[in-house]
Amino acid sequence: MEQAKPTLLSEIGEFGLIDRLTANRKMVQSSSLMGVGDDAAVIDAGDHCILVTTDLLVEGIHFNLIYTPLKHLGYKAVAVNLSDIYAMNAEPRQITVSIAVSGKFSLEALEELYSGIYMACDKYKVDLIGGDTSSSVTGLTISITALGTAKRDEIVYRNGAQTNDLICVSGDLGAAYIGLQLLEREKELFEKDHSLQPDLDGNDYIIGRQLKPEPRADIIQLLKDNGIKPTSMIDISDGLSSEILHICKNSDKGCRIYQEKIPIDASTAMMAAEFNIEPLICALHGGEDYELLFTVPLESFEKLRNMKEIHIIGKVVDKEDNALMLTAEGNSIQLRAQGWDGLLERE
Amino acid sequence: MEQAKPTLLSEIGEFGLIDRLTANRKMVQSSSLMGVGDDAAVIDAGDHCILVTTDLLVEGIHFNLIYTPLKHLGYKAVAVNLSDIYAMNAEPRQITVSIAVSGKFSLEALEELYSGIYMACDKYKVDLIGGDTSSSVTGLTISITALGTAKRDEIVYRNGAQTNDLICVSGDLGAAYIGLQLLEREKELFEKDHSLQPDLDGNDYIIGRQLKPEPRADIIQLLKDNGIKPTSMIDISDGLSSEILHICKNSDKGCRIYQEKIPIDASTAMMAAEFNIEPLICALHGGEDYELLFTVPLESFEKLRNMKEIHIIGKVVDKEDNALMLTAEGNSIQLRAQGWDGLLERE
Numbered sequence: 001m002e003q004a005k006p007t008l009l010s011e012i013g014e015f016g017l018i019d020r021l022t023a024n025r026k027m028v029q030s031s032s033l034m035g036v037g038d039d040a041a042v043i044d045a046g047d048h049c050i051l052v053t054t055d056l057l058v059e060g061i062h063f064n065l066i067y068t069p070l071k072h073l074g075y076k077a078v079a080v081n082l083s084d085i086y087a088m089n090a091e092p093r094q095i096t097v098s099i100a101v102s103g104k105f106s107l108e109a110l111e112e113l114y115s116g117i118y119m120a121c122d123k124y125k126v127d128l129i130g131g132d133t134s135s136s137v138t139g140l141t142i143s144i145t146a147l148g149t150a151k152r153d154e155i156v157y158r159n160g161a162q163t164n165d166l167i168c169v170s171g172d173l174g175a176a177y178i179g180l181q182l183l184e185r186e187k188e189l190f191e192k193d194h195s196l197q198p199d200l201d202g203n204d205y206i207i208g209r210q211l212k213p214e215p216r217a218d219i220i221q222l223l224k225d226n227g228i229k230p231t232s233m234i235d236i237s238d239g240l241s242s243e244i245l246h247i248c249k250n251s252d253k254g255c256r257i258y259q260e261k262i263p264i265d266a267s268t269a270m271m272a273a274e275f276n277i278e279p280l281i282c283a284l285h286g287g288e289d290y291e292l293l294f295t296v297p298l299e300s301f302e303k304l305r306n307m308k309e310i311h312i313i314g315k316v317v318d319k320e321d322n323a324l325m326l327t328a329e330g331n332s333i334q335l336r337a338q339g340w341d342g343l344l345e346r347e
Numbered sequence: 348m349e350q351a352k353p354t355l356l357s358e359i360g361e362f363g364l365i366d367r368l369t370a371n372r373k374m375v376q377s378s379s380l381m382g383v384g385d386d387a388a389v390i391d392a393g394d395h396c397i398l399v400t401t402d403l404l405v406e407g408i409h410f411n412l413i414y415t416p417l418k419h420l421g422y423k424a425v426a427v428n429l430s431d432i433y434a435m436n437a438e439p440r441q442i443t444v445s446i447a448v449s450g451k452f453s454l455e456a457l458e459e460l461y462s463g464i465y466m467a468c469d470k471y472k473v474d475l476i477g478g479d480t481s482s483s484v485t486g487l488t489i490s491i492t493a494l495g496t497a498k499r500d501e502i503v504y505r506n507g508a509q510t511n512d513l514i515c516v517s518g519d520l521g522a523a524y525i526g527l528q529l530l531e532r533e534k535e536l537f538e539k540d541h542s543l544q545p546d547l548d549g550n551d552y553i554i555g556r557q558l559k560p561e562p563r564a565d566i567i568q569l570l571k572d573n574g575i576k577p578t579s580m581i582d583i584s585d586g587l588s589s590e591i592l593h594i595c596k597n598s599d600k601g602c603r604i605y606q607e608k609i610p611i612d613a614s615t616a617m618m619a620a621e622f623n624i625e626p627l628i629c630a631l632h633g634g635e636d637y638e639l640l641f642t643v644p645l646e647s648f649e650k651l652r653n654m655k656e657i658h659i660i661g662k663v664v665d666k667e668d669n670a671l672m673l674t675a676e677g678n679s680i681q682l683r684a685q686g687w688d689g690l691l692e693r694e
Contacts, residue, residue, distance in 0.1 A: 006453030014480055020454060021461045025475065029440045032474040042440060043494065045392035054477060054492060056445040060484040093376045094390060098403040098490055105355030107367060113370045127379040128372065129388035130399060133361055136488075143445055143490035145401060147390065147432070149378070150634040196410035 001288035017338075023059050037250070038158050038213035039087040039234060040148070049155060051148040064336060067183045067198075070109055072211045073142075074116025080237065081146035082124050082217035085289045087235035088157070089223075090150035092215075094129045095121070098143040100136035113142075154295070155231070161232040161251035167297040167314040168230075168304065170219045172263040173240055174279055177286025178271045179203070179210030185275075213290040219290075219309060226303050229230035230294035239285040243293050248316075253297075257325040257335065258315035266306045284325075284335075350534070362684075384597070385505050386581060387495070389515070397501060398495040400431035405655075406486035407505040413537075414530040414545075419558045420489075421463025425684060427584065428493035429471050430562035430637045434582035437497035439562075441476045442468070444492040447483035460489075470625040471564060501576070507600035508579040512642040515577075515651065517566045519610040519627055520587055524633025525618045526550070526557030532622075538547055552614045560637040567639075573650050577641035586632040589684035590640050595663075595670050598642075604661035604672040604682065631682075 022036045033049065034042035040053035057063060057077050065073075074136050078095060085092040097117060101110065103339060121128055126146070182250045186198035200207055215235075223230065232251055240262065264279045271277040295316055296304065304310055323335045356364060369383045380396065381389035387400035398422055404410060404424050412420075425442060433438040442592045444464060448457065468475055473493070533545035547554055562582075570577065579598055581590045587609065597604055619626040642663055643651065671679045 004455075006455050008456060009448065009450070009452065009457075009482075012454060016681065017454065017457070017476075017480055021480075022475065023459060025465065027474040027476070028472050029474050032441055032476055034415050035474060035476040036478070039442070041441070043397070043476070045397060046395070047601055048388070049394060050397055050494075051476060052441070052443060052492075054443045054445055054449055054490070054493065056479045056481045056488075056490060058481050058483050059445045061447070061482050093418070094379055094388070096388070096492060097399045098401055100403055100405050100408070100488060103356070105356065107356060107359060108351075108353050110356075110364070110368060114693050118372065121521065125375050127374040127376050127382060128402060129374070129379055129390070130384040131383070132401055132403045133364055133368075134403045134405050135356075135408050138485055141403075141405075141447060141483075141488055143401070143403060145443060145492045146397075147397075147399065202623060239475075292546075340526065 017069050024333065026165060033112050034157065034195045039084040040090070042088070044152070048149050049152050050170050051085050051088050051090045051150060052145065053069065053081055054145040055081050056141065057142040058130065059141065064187070068211060070112040071116035071119070074113040075120045075212055077142045077144050078117050078120035079213050079215050080290060081144045082120070083127065083235045083237070085146050085148035085307045086153055086215050086217055086220050088148070088150065088290060089220060089230065089233060090148040090155060092126045092146050092148040094122055094127045094147045096130040096145045097128060098132040100134040100141040102138055102140070120276050124215065128188055156230045156233040157250070158232050158247050159248050159250035159335040160232050161253050161295040161316045162297070163253060163316055164232050164298050165302060165313050165316040165319050166298060166304070167244065167255060167257065167293070167295055167316060168310050168312050169236070169240065169263065169291055169293050171289070171291040172265045173289050173291060174264050174272070174282030174286045175206045175209035175268040176213060177282045178268050178275065178277070179206035180288070181275050182206065182271060183210065199212070203267065203271065205265065206271055210288065213288065215290060216292045222307060228296055228300050228303060233292060233294035236289045236291045236293055237287055238337070239287040240293065241335045243325055245335060245337050247293065247295065251316070252319050254317045254319050254321045255314055255323045256295055259325055261311060261313040261326045291312040381504065386431040387437070389435070389502060391499070393440050395496050398432050398435050398437045398491065398497060400428055401490065401492040402428050404420045404489040406477045406488065411534070413534050416557060417459040418463035418466070421460040422467045422556045422559055424489045424491050425464050425467035426560050426562050427637060428491045429467070429473065430582045430584070431491050431608040432495035433562050433564055433567050433573040434495065434579065434580050434639060435495070435502055436567060436580060437495040437502060438475045439493050439495040440469055441474045441494045441602055443477040443492045444475060445479040447481040449483045449485055451595070452487065458462050465528060467563065471562065504597070505579050505594050506597035508594050508600050508642040509644070509662045510576050510600060510663055510665050511645050512627055513645060513648060513651070513659050514602060514604065514640070514642055514663060515657050516583070516587065516638055516640050516660050517563050517609065518636070518638040519612040519615065520583065520636050521611050521619070521629030521633050522553045522556035522615040523560060523635035524629045525615050525622065525624070526553035527635070529553065529618060530557065548693055550614065550618065552612065553618055559637065560635065562637060563639045569654060569656070574660040575650060576649050577643050578639035580639060583636045583638045583640055584634055585684070586634040587640065588631040588682045592670055592682060592684050594640065594642065598663070599666050599669045601664040601666050603664055606672055608658060608660040611656045656669055
């Protein structure tokens with residue numbers, strides 16, 4: 001009998017893999033309100049809910065210690081998990097941190113990593129309540145789980161977008177990606193000629209966006225203060241295009257994104273030009289911006305228009321009307337997810 | 348200026364590392380009832396508590412795929428986390444599963460892993476509610492977080508043992524360790540001569556204890572049914588000696604363990620003899636038994652004596668009286684933790 005050929009993971013991609021591994025599972029605990037498929041899982045805890053999210057960071061895949069200071073790495077590892085909790089319109093409370101390290105790491109190196117972890121804990125008022133430590137065969141792996149709380153009716157999922165809702169994004173996009181390109185370039189130059197010093201002058205912003213992203217707690221607070229509850233929300237870890245498609249798919253809607261409304265910082269655009277990359281590509285597919293992408297009812301428009309950290313970039317349409325980006329020239333382009341696929345190893 | 352020499356992780360060991368990395372941290376969230384330092388962290392959720400525990404399993408450190416079927420590995424990865432929840436006298440409800448895999452794994456291999464994960468989920472009625480998938484540079488890493496619930500006054504910590512309490516252990520000890528030795532031996536023989544088939548006949552019990560441990564949900568239920576609430580509890584992942592010292596340290600007590608009361612299965616003793624290892628050493632320092640070690644007030648004696656799955660192996664004494672094991676010959680031996688230290692790579 002002929003044996004079926006094994007399926008390569010690269011053939012199906014990360015989302016395909018998750019779909020395959022989690023398909024057709026029914027939840028049996030009544031407290032499991034939301035499982036796989038949003039920024040965080042939701043557990044009913046009586047008068048409120050507990051939110052749970054987890055991320056795995058692998059050396060050589062998600063980070064390169066040549067240009068990533070351990071303290072920044074620790075900070076970022078926490079920040080990206082908190083971002084998932086905020087993206088549910090919830091407040092982070094606790095984290096667990098597990099690390100696997102090879103013999104090349106010293107106690108002092110790990111203390112440096114943890115100083116970054118604790119810096120993020122202090123800033124966002126979360127407690128480190130547990131974890132695990134292990135040796136590894138090669139390099140460093142960090143697994144963080146973040147827990148948060150929210151009242152049940154405060155939680156914002158990916159699936160609540162309504163036709164005619166405004167699509168909003170916080171901050172600006174693409175900087176983390178172009179910051180990474182710059183770090184990679186300087187690394188390669190250094191590897192060819194060790195006498196060269198990295199030329200990072202004047203690029204603090206884009207490098208900071210890559211190495212030390214901040215979860216947008218401030219945006220969640222701003223919306224709350226103004227009585228705005230998004231109908232759907234997600235954080236931008238894989239690029240605007242991939243994330244808006246998640247909202248469209250989960251909400252069973254389509255969208256119109258106006259290209260000229262997508263916020264891109266001048267320094268991002270300048271460095272992108274240096275790399276001969278269209279800045280728009282960085283914003284659509286770069287990822288790791290950890291900004292919030294959300295939809296709000298049309299009537300919030302007046303409140304939103306004066307919030308300088310929030311940009312209205314489009315609107316929700318019926319599913320049949322597709323997910324399109326309209327360019328300044330009046331062309332319409334089908335949005336596609338080309339975001340970072342953890343299984344395709346972008347570094 | 349001379350630079351201080353970096354401290355090797357092997358110099359300080361896993362528990363030393365955790366102490367160093369988590370020392371002097373105060374918790375800021377009032378809901379964080381228990382952080383690092385027990386089988387699971389405890390979060391106040393109003394009318395009940397949420398328990399959280401996490402474990403990292405690394406290929407080449409914690410498991411060897413040459414003799415570990417992926418389905419068993421998935422099952423065990425869940426089981427060891429649930430064991431930590433039961434060890435708090437709580438009920439597991441949900442898990443998250445993150446995996447990092449190298450290109451050598453196919454979709455079908457991961458489906459096999461997940462079939463074991465789901466088998467454990469089904470048996471213990473827990474939901475898989477989230478996770479992360481990533482590529483890895485080498486091998487497979489599995490990070491599981493388990494969540495459970497308990498009423499606040501039902502939770503059993505490591506620190507509640509009282510002088511004169513009985514020390515009890517469920518099941519039997521040392522089998523998982525000697526099962527591992529057998530698997531390792533057969534692997535080495537196979538590597539020398541590929542025509543050899545593994546000789547595992549008649550050793551189902553010890554191999555099963557290594558490859559497919561069960562968390563002792565039944566013991567927790569048995570104690571509950573009989574109205575017994577342990578004063579302290581821990582699960583045996585690192586060997587009896589290491590675990591009883593955790594209870595003594597956290598409870599500020601000492602202990603007397605009676606050597607001849609330590610439950611060791613006949614098949615464990617026989618295989619240990621074949622390896623020229625004292626069976627007692629397997630029980631004290633082998634680890635991975637995932638049995639429950641707990642203390643109960645003296646007045647529970649009558650109820651406990653007829654429970655065949657529970658063995659009274661000693662008693663709690665004052666701290667000043669030390670942690671000793673009394674041998675059949677009347678000698679007393681200081682108990683020491685020589686359990687598995689994840690950072691010393693026992694495999």
